[in-house]
Amino acid sequence: MVGKSWISKGLTHLVLLIGVVISVFPFYWLAVMSTNTTSQILHFPPKLIFGNQLWINLKHVFANIDFLQGFTNTLIVAVISVVGTLFFCSLAGFTFAKFKFPGRNFLFVSLLITMMIPSQISFIPSFIVMAKIGWVNSYQSLIVPGLANAFGIFWIRQYCDGSVPDELLEAGRLDGCNQFRLYWNIAIPILRPALAFLGIFTFIGVYNDYLWPLVVINNPDRFTLQVVLSQLNGIYNTDYGMVMAGTLLATVPLIIIFFIFSRNFISGIADGAVKD
Amino acid sequence: MRYLRLFIVLACLFSLVACGSTSSSTGQHKTKLTLWYWNRSLSDDLIAQVEKKFPNIQLEPQKIGGDFRLKLQTTLVGGDGAPDIVMFNDWIAQYLPYKEYFANLYDLGAADIQKDYLDWKWNLAEAPGDKKDLIALPVDTGPTALFYRTDLFEKAGLPTDPDQVSSQLKTWEDYIAAGEQLKEKTGAYMVDSIVNVYNQELGQLPKKYFDKNENYIGDSPEIKKAWDIAVEFNKRGLSAKIDSGTDWNAAVNNGKIASFVNAVWEKQIMQDAAPDTKGKWHVASAPGGAGNVGGSFIGVMASSKHQKEAYEVIKWLMSPDNQLKNYLDVNLFPSAVGALESDKMKQKEDFYGGQDTSTVFEESAKEVPKTYFGEHYVTINSIFQDELKLVERSGKNPDKAWKDAQAQVKRELTRF
Amino acid sequence: MKEALGTNTNVLPVKKRSLWSEIWKNRVSYLFISPFYILFLIFGLFPILFSLYLAFHSWTGLGEMKFVGLAQFKYLLTEPDFWHSVGNTFAIWFISTIPMLFFALVIAFLLNLPLLKFRGIYRTLFFVTNVTSIVAVAIIFQSIFNNNYGLVNYFLSLFGVDPVKWLDNSVLVKFVLASMVVWRFTGYNAIIYLAGLQSIPQTLYEAATIDGANRRQTFFHITIPLLRPVILFTVIMTTIGSMQLFTEPQVLLGDSGGVGGAGMTLSLYMYNQAFIQSQFGYASAVSWALFIIIGLFSLINWKFVQRF
Known part of the structure; x- marks a missing residue:
């Protein structure tokens, strides 16, 4: 029995390691590219070991763009978006999953349908809306439209469906909890893994969003990080070493954030049951 | 009330953002x-x-x-x-x-x-x-000129001096003939892709797809000739069939591509793409005359x-x-x-074997013909390019490709 | 779809009453879901109506709009490029979705094993695919699959195999695009499943193990059924996502979708028509066609997942 579990453990790690190698390889290559000159990057066969250009490339990044300003702006937009999205989406998702009210199915299906509308085409009309309400060049235009989004609500609803026991809510009701209390005190702790996912990927989505902020924001002091990064591309030729170094620098915070917050994938219930 | 605090924090953040977006007047009298x-x-x-x-x-x-x-x-x-x-x-x-x-x-x-x-x-x-x-x-x-590898030209028995190259490769037909010679002696391809050849020919033409009244003239003999020349490169196997990306870099760097016509801004791109070939490239005036891209x-x-x-x-x-x-x-x-x-x-450039290439491009720049593009140039040109790509990469019959392109253009023009 | 949604989740027993009093009674529920609908009315509705209006017009984006009736839709139905891109989109969906969701499930299952070491690190490493910049990803995939000087062809040449035109061949290019999708989104879906797996009590597995069930049996008889709502979520989102596939073909093949448009997806086609060709009216018609296709296809997928 001991031997067998040792083998299966080994097998598990082997499978995971193969997956990890495939996953990480392009990222590793990105890191390698950021340490080489453009010529070395474009060379064939490509260089797969680290070069010594990282500092020079990074220096070029900082000489050409205001990285920190862009990062700060993105952080402001992303943090507000995450907090707002988590709140509004979980509240609505929980309500859809656990309460019956007239028109619920109709409302939910129409919410799903909005996700199926191709987004690129609404680019210009969306800008017209922003222009009409005077939000061009403001952070609101980046934050508010996505605060309560169909994706998040759908996700929380599906998660709630399988994970929040009706008995628990019934017990809460008998204790005199109102609907918000049921949400806040009972559902939220159980929803922790789902919220962690939604929070992290909302953050990534906002962090990596490029076209919309490019169009809506004019003032260089308010450019978000991706918009700032795109300034590195030349019209005729591009210094790939510099672009990759900037890209790497922008990606590292995301990985750190993910590493820290992904601990919340261990659910509230499991936390109580198995202390580690 | 924990959630009340959350609301307050949110409200504060919003007002912060809102405030941030209204303060922008600084220059008083400027x-x-x-x-x-x-x-x-x-x-x-x-x-x-x-x-x-x-x-x-x-x-x-x-x-x-x-x-x-x-x-x-x-x-x-x-x-x-x-x-x-x-x-x-x-x-x-x-x-x-x-x-x-x-x-x-x-x-x-x-x-x-x-x-x-x-x-x-x-x-x-x-x-x-x-x-x-x-x-x-x-x-x-973006005046255009011929970029070429002196070492490969020499091996092929072609002239290497820019002036001589210009006078021997005056027309696209001369260029094709030289391409045959080059291929035979060195195995290298004369041009990178026929799509590029076609675009460069277009850059030399005074009359493109539209006249000044926006009438379509893309079925003119001039355009057909440009098309036929591009197709000829393909027929004789003189094209490396690579138009962009890292594949292109590798091919110019390893000597598979011996020359191409392109604009002056290609100079820096080349230096990044083909560092191993430093000193081997020269620039001469392009076959077919001056052009701009x-x-x-x-x-x-x-x-x-x-x-x-x-x-x-x-x-x-x-x-x-x-x-x-x-x-x-x-x-x-x-x-x-x-x-x-x-x-x-006018400066000597090491990558181009100490040649002052600006003089070549200056000459080209001064001789570019007056031209008119028309509002729909990009749309129409992409149709021709896509068909040429099919000819080059998947062996589509060039006559059928030409007919398809014209038919597509006609259909496209009914939409505007 | 009503059936599917009508799950037995009502906490509050519903008595027969008049509709209005029922609505009033549930006002808190309406309040809680209202933010989405309010934001949609402000920011979402106008763009949709605008694009519907545009679909009946000819508009270059700057000049005057010309009413053309159903001409854009007629053009669309007879346009080979449109149908071509419909076919491409479905082909890429087909070869990417199933492997992707399967790998994601396996990874999530393994990452959820009790007492697994380095769990946090594994999780993070699987996740990097989703944050690696798409520009870098494009360069990397190009370097791997280039027609002449690609890594794959380089390895093939070591065994005396001639270079394969991965990007020029109309079939192979779809596999390259699919591999890009699988690579980018397997980790993402695995993390969704991982979150979903957390809602399954560990005691259930323990009980099954005591009853002599092996890992495969617990996977198919406990994990999958209990994960169904989350699987449904990923299937729907993947369907919508692949029907709107855009970034991968654009960065790998350019705005015209490669040789003969073999990698032209519906979204890229629409983008190309709108922002490259300045055919905003036509592009709007395409977007409505795309919308209808996604809707129908999602419905089919929903029914399918509900069944098993």
């Missing part, structure tokens, strides 16, 4: 101008000098990365947030029919400086019509409240002296004759 440009489309150093040169102007340069045209288009439609000064790339032709969005620079005195610039280049920013409208001043140009413009928006001041700024930015500075700082090949002829343009 005229504030905004400028949209992209990386390396103007010398940043030169932009920084504007406020020194014009003490009453506060210039806010807004460097737009990536999809510049999408932002411009959206802003024009949305009608909010447009700058005072805007740059155009070679897609300026698409904006000529909408000249009302831009200030007519002739009204601001542009006729006075017209003589300083290359005629054909100036012409590209002029909207057709009874009353002449000029929506932008010329910035840089690419090049940008700078104009003033009609919505600007300070058109006069904005015009003075762009006029200064594009003065021959400053075009020279643009060239020296960010390699923008001048459109002002004074800058083109400057001695400072």
Whole structure:
């Protein structure tokens, strides 16, 4: 029995390691590219070991763009978006999953349908809306439209469906909890893994969003990080070493954030049951 | 009430953001101008000098990365947030029919400086019509020439001296014949792709797909001839069939591609793409004559409240002296004759075997024919390019491809 | 779809009453879901109506709009490029979705094993695919699959195999695009499943193990059924996502979708028509066609997942 579990453990790690190698390889290559000159990057066969250009490339990044300003702006937009999205989406998702009210199915299906509308085409009309309400060049235009989004609500609803026991809510009701209390005190702790996912990927989505902020924001002091990064591309030729170094620098915070917050994938219930 | 606190925090954050977006007035008596440009489309150093040169102007340069045209288009439609000064790339032709969005620079005195610039280049920013409208001043140009590998040419028994290469490869037919010789002796390909060949031929033609009244003339003998020449390269196996990307870099770096015709801005790209071939490349005037691919413009928006001041700024930015500075700082090949002829343009370049390539490009720049693109140039050209790609990459019959292209164009034109 | 949604989740027993009093009674529920609908009315509705209006017009984006009736839709139905891109989109969906969701499930299952070491690190490493910049990814995939000088062809040449035109061949290019999708989104879906797996009590597995069930049996008889709502979520989102596939073909093949448009997806086609060709009216018609296709296809997928 001991031997067998040792083998299966080994097998598990082997499978995971193969997956990890495939996953990480392009990222590793990105890191390698950021340490080489453009010529070395474009060379064939490509260089797969680290070069010594990282500092020079990074220096070029900082000489050409205001990285920190862009990062700060993105952080402001992303943090507000995450907090707002988590709140509004979980509240609505929980309500859809656990309460019956007239028109619920109709409302939910129409919410799903909005996700199926191709987004690129609404680019210009969306800008017209922003222009009409005077939000061009403001952070609101980046934050508010996505605060309560169909994706998040759908996700929380599906998660709630399988994970929040009706008995628990019934017990809460008998204790005199109102609907918000049921949400806040009972559902939220159980929803922790789902919220962690939604929070992290909302953050990534906002962090990596490029076209919309490019169009809506004019003032260089308010450019978000991706918009700032795109300034590195030349019209005729591009210094790939510099672009990759900037890209790497922008990606590292995301990985750190993910590493820290992904601990919340261990659910509230499991936390109580198995202390580690 | 924990959630009350959350609400308060949220509300505070929102008000913070809202406040942040209303404080923007700083210059008291200065005229504030905004400028949209992209990386390396103007010398940043030169932009920084504007406020020194014009003490009453506060210039806010807004460097737009990536999809510049999408932002411009959206802003024009949305009608909010447009700058005072805007740059155009070679897609300026698409904006000529909408000249009302831009200030007519002739009204601001542009006729006075017209003589300083290359005629054909100036012409590209002029909207057709009874009353002449000029929506932008010329910035840089993309005169074309032949880039070739001296070592491979020598091995093939072809001349290596730029002047001799130019005189032996005068026409595209000469170029094809030399390509045969090169292939036989070295195994290398004369051109990178027939799509590029076709585009370069187009860059040399005065008449492209439309006449000045926007009538389609893309079935003319000139276009057909350009097409046939491109097809001929394919038929004789003289094309490496690679048009871009890292594959292209590898092929120019390892000697699979011995030459190609392209614009002056390809010079820097080559140095990054093919470092191993340093010193082996030379530049000669292109078979088929002078041509142009690419090049940008700078104009003033009609919505600007300070058109006069904005015009003075762009006029200064594009003065021959400053075009020279643009060239020296960010390699923008001048459109002002004074800058083109400057001695400072003429420098020996190690990558090109110590050749002063600017002289070749200068000659080309001065001989580019006057041309007209038309609003739908990009759409129509992409049809021809896609069909040529099919001929080259999947062996489509060239006659059928030509017919398909014409049929597609006809169908496309019924939509406008 | 009503059936599918009508799950037995009502906490509050519903008595027969008049509709209005029922609505009033549930006002808190309406309040809680209202933010989405309010934001949609402000920011979402106008763009949709605008694009519907545009679909009946011819518009270059700057000039005047010309009413053309159903001409754009007629053009669309007879346009080979449109149908071509419909076919491409479905082909890429087909070869990417199933492997992707399967790998994601396996990875999530393994990452959820009790007492697994380095769990946090594994999780993070699987996740990097989703944050690696798409520009870098494009360069890398190009370097791997280039027609002449690609890594794959380089390895093939070591065994004396001629270079394969991965990007020029109309079939192979779809596999390259699919591999890009699988690579980018397997980790993402695995993380969704991982979050979903957390809602399954560990005691259930322990009980099954005591009853002599092996890992495969617990996977198919406990994990999958209990994960169904989350699987449904990923299937729907993947369907919508692949029908709107855009970034991968654009960065790998350019705006025209490669040789003969073999990698032209519906979204890229629409983008190309709108922002490259300046055919905003036509592009709007395409977007409505795309919308209808996604809707129908999602419905089919929903029914399918509900069944098993």
